[in-house]
Amino acid sequence: MASKVMHSDVDVTVEKRYEGLLPQQLLDLYRLMYLSRRIDDREILLKRQQKVYFQISCAGHEALLVAAAANLRSAYDWFFPYYRDRALCLALGVTPEAMLLQAVGAKDDPASGGRQMPSHWGSREHNIVTVSSPTGTQFLQAVGCAEAGRYFTHHPAADAKVDGDYREFKDVQHHADEVTYVSAGEGTTSQGEFWESMNTASIRRLPILYVIEDNGYAISVPVRYQTPGGNISRLVANFPNFHFEECDGTDLLESYAAMRRAVEHVRLGNGPALVHGHVIRPYSHSLSDDEKLYRPEVERKKDAERDPIARFQKFLIAEGILDAVGAQNLQREVDAEVQTAADNALDAPFPEPSSYTRHVYSENLSPTAKSFDSLPVPEGGDRTMADLINKCLRDEMRRDERIVIFGEDVADCANDEYLEDKKLKGKGGVFKLTTGLQREFGSDRVFNSPLAEANIVGRAVGMATRGLKPVVEIQFFDYIWPAMHQLRNELPLIRWRSNDAFSCPAVVRVAIGGYLTGGAVYHSQCGESIFTHTPGMHVVFPSNALDAAGLLHTAMRCDDPVLFLEHKRLYREPFGRAPYPGPDYTIPFGKARIWKEGTDVTVVTYGATVPRSLQAAQRLEREHGISVEVLDLRTLNPYDFDAIAKSVRKTSRVLIVHEDMLSWGYGAEIAARIGSALFDHLDAPVQRVAAKDTFVAYQPQVEDAILPQADDIFAAIQKLNAY
Numbered sequence: 001m002a003s004k005v006m007h008s009d010v011d012v013t014v015e016k017r018y019e020g021l022l023p024q025q026l027l028d029l030y031r032l033m034y035l036s037r038r039i040d041d042r043e044i045l046l047k048r049q050q051k052v053y054f055q056i057s058c059a060g061h062e063a064l065l066v067a068a069a070a071n072l073r074s075a076y077d078w079f080f081p082y083y084r085d086r087a088l089c090l091a092l093g094v095t096p097e098a099m100l101l102q103a104v105g106a107k108d109d110p111a112s113g114g115r116q117m118p119s120h121w122g123s124r125e126h127n128i129v130t131v132s133s134p135t136g137t138q139f140l141q142a143v144g145c146a147e148a149g150r151y152f153t154h155h156p157a158a159d160a161k162v163d164g165d166y167r168e169f170k171d172v173q174h175h176a177d178e179v180t181y182v183s184a185g186e187g188t189t190s191q192g193e194f195w196e197s198m199n200t201a202s203i204r205r206l207p208i209l210y211v212i213e214d215n216g217y218a219i220s221v222p223v224r225y226q227t228p229g230g231n232i233s234r235l236v237a238n239f240p241n242f243h244f245e246e247c248d249g250t251d252l253l254e255s256y257a258a259m260r261r262a263v264e265h266v267r268l269g270n271g272p273a274l275v276h277g278h279v280i281r282p283y284s285h286s287l288s289d290d291e292k293l294y295r296p297e298v299e300r301k302k303d304a305e306r307d308p309i310a311r312f313q314k315f316l317i318a319e320g321i322l323d324a325v326g327a328q329n330l331q332r333e334v335d336a337e338v339q340t341a342a343d344n345a346l347d348a349p350f351p352e353p354s355s356y357t358r359h360v361y362s363e364n365l366s367p368t369a370k371s372f373d374s375l376p377v378p379e380g381g382d383r384t385m386a387d388l389i390n391k392c393l394r395d396e397m398r399r400d401e402r403i404v405i406f407g408e409d410v411a412d413c414a415n416d417e418y419l420e421d422k423k424l425k426g427k428g429g430v431f432k433l434t435t436g437l438q439r440e441f442g443s444d445r446v447f448n449s450p451l452a453e454a455n456i457v458g459r460a461v462g463m464a465t466r467g468l469k470p471v472v473e474i475q476f477f478d479y480i481w482p483a484m485h486q487l488r489n490e491l492p493l494i495r496w497r498s499n500d501a502f503s504c505p506a507v508v509r510v511a512i513g514g515y516l517t518g519g520a521v522y523h524s525q526c527g528e529s530i531f532t533h534t535p536g537m538h539v540v541f542p543s544n545a546l547d548a549a550g551l552l553h554t555a556m557r558c559d560d561p562v563l564f565l566e567h568k569r570l571y572r573e574p575f576g577r578a579p580y581p582g583p584d585y586t587i588p589f590g591k592a593r594i595w596k597e598g599t600d601v602t603v604v605t606y607g608a609t610v611p612r613s614l615q616a617a618q619r620l621e622r623e624h625g626i627s628v629e630v631l632d633l634r635t636l637n638p639y640d641f642d643a644i645a646k647s648v649r650k651t652s653r654v655l656i657v658h659e660d661m662l663s664w665g666y667g668a669e670i671a672a673r674i675g676s677a678l679f680d681h682l683d684a685p686v687q688r689v690a691a692k693d694t695f696v697a698y699q700p701q702v703e704d705a706i707l708p709q710a711d712d713i714f715a716a717i718q719k720l721n722a723y
């Protein structure tokens with residue numbers, strides 16, 4: 001049984017066992033189910049009184065959930081529940097008061113500090129990982145969590161705390177036989193991420209318990225319109241290595257037995273299990289929904305007859321475990337407990353309105369910190385950006401055993417036995433950035449992902465919440481979009497939404513950009529402003545080898561998620577080659593680099609438009625005597641506005657240049673800020689040069705016309721200087 005077990009006053013004399021459970025244990029489970037229902041009832045009341053603002057209930061799911069909890073271990077196993085899992089969380093030890101504190105939005109709500117809706121569970125203490133609203137994002141995170149547990153078991157030294165980087169702030173705990181629980185409704189199994197997670201759980205035989213709570217509806221959509229054949233069990237039955245159970249989730253003992261068999265399979269290391277429980281949904285989808293609009297009375301009545309609490313109470317009475325007086329006492333006790341919890345929650349203070357600024361990023365270790373300021377210790381001759389990134393990854397992996405690298409084709413060779421044959425050189429990424437890493441660090445530290453971008457980022461999220469440092473690769477920026485849910489709603493948000501209980505300092509490396517001659521629409525796009533528009537994640541875009549190495553070292557050591565954009569055209573350019581700056585060369589984020597000082601016009605740029613801007617600037621100086629200052633931002637979030645301001649105060653004219661499209665692009669924000677903060681220092685309107693508002697074409701002449709060229713920059717500076 002889980003850590004928190006409620007005891008009732010009922011005198012238990014019968015010692016028969018039920019699926020191995022003693023009568024007192026049955027009573028404890030009944031009490032949890034009833035407590036869960038009464039908290040839902042109280043929240044509904046409070047919602048009607050406008051003291052809480054949303055309600056979604058566990059009603060009808062209680063038996064299945066306490067049966068799961070009774071087979072799992074709080075603060076030992078790991079939990080990725082969904083919003084219906086109140087009874088599970090109570091059984092794991094979350095208190096009714098904690099739940100109601102979240103419902104009222106209290107400062108001391110332990111799950112989110114008033115930031116998330118009710119039933120968005122999260123408890124560091126009980127290993128309940130912060131729940132979000134998007135349906136299905138939890139599946140891949142659970143996969144990453146299970147992988148992290150296994151990794152730490154195989155690399156026991158990796159869990160040590162180390163001062164000076166993110167490891168100082170990550171308490172790692174793991175157990176060789178731990179289970180990761182993940183749940184969802186049957187409607188959510190329509191999400192692609194569910195299937196992506198099943199693939200990886202199956203291939204890697206991961207210790208995951210899936211629980212699908214099938215109440216027959218996804219809001220108003222019945223299961224047969226959602227799932228072919230109307231039954232998810234039938235569809236998943238052929239996944240290898242899985243143990244499957246299908247049960248009546250309103251029957252406590254049947255659910256308990258199914259969970260016991262499933263958990264045993266997982267805990268013994270045989271692979272994942274999936275329990276599909278048929279439950280009911282007596283309270284509509286949420287309080288914002290009225291199921292009478294789409295479900296006839298006769299259907300709702302039939303459901304009500306299967307109410308798990310009424311059924312279980314009837315069973316306990318029939319077995320002589322509970323009597324009418326005992327039931328009344330238990331109910332009175334639970335009602336009093338809920339009343340006290342509600343009174344306390346209603347008296348609890350709200351968060352300070354200004355507190356929204358807290359925990360967007362790590363408050364322990366900022367990548368802008370002075371401690372990341374270092375000097376290069378050059379080794380050897382000039383090398384390309386690709387060489388230096390590879391070397392940087394290698395050195396960080398030697399230094400930090402928590403780093404794992406995965407993505408599409410990043411391994412040298414998926415078959416270890418082929419790799420032992422030294423004749424095979426190995427792949428190491430389509431751009432060869434990770435070449436040799438699997439060979440040096442082994443297949444559990446460097447491996448290929450399936451061809452599925454959400455899989456890559458979702459698993460990284462799950463790993464990073466456990467204290468690993470996943471450094472994952474998205475092969476082309478153009479294919480980042482399947483991971484968008486994880487990149488927008490999960491990775492950068494986990495720290496803020498959990499009020500700093502969880503964090504996710506993963507690094508996502510992405511090959512980006514055009515000027516490739518033939519790259520075309522799906523291998524040449526930029527789009528960085530979509531990610532700089534997402535709080536909680538740093539965005540880095542180096543223009544040269546030395547900066548790439550220094551910034552990547554910082555990214556891998558810092559305590560926040562980082563999107564690390566690597567320009568494909570710059571990987572092997574003669575421009576910006578440098579000797580390797582040593583294994584400890586770090587550059588703080590938010591510090592621009594001045595490539596060329598000047599007094600007439602400032603150019604603010606980054607990435608592949610840095611060499612193009614420099615080319616234009618040098619020609620302008622040579623041919624027209626115009627002195628241009630070229631400023632390379634290097635990191636886009638945070639960015640160095642102080643450096644921009646200093647330069648603009650000197651030149652009074654500024655041009656922003658970027659490769660991405662002009663409209664709603666990164667330069668729009670910079671221009672707006674210069675306009676409002678430095679208006680008095682300007683002698684000309686802020687100007688921008690950027691790609692045309694279209695896609696990148698295949699035919700080189702058309703591509704040239706679309707992307708900003710040195711000549712465009714030249715002309716824009718000349719015009720600005722003459723203004």
Ligand SMILES: Cc1ncc(C[n+]2csc(CCOP(=O)(O)OP(=O)(O)O)c2C)c(N)n1
Pocket residue numbers: 084133134135184185186187188189213215217218219285
């Ligand atoms: C990605 C996403 N799309 C839509 C929604 C809106 N939404 C919330 S719950 C829900 C239905 C979920 O149904 P199911 O998975 O069967 O779970 P149930 O609520 O029935 O337990 C929908 C469509 C959402 N939260 N996330």
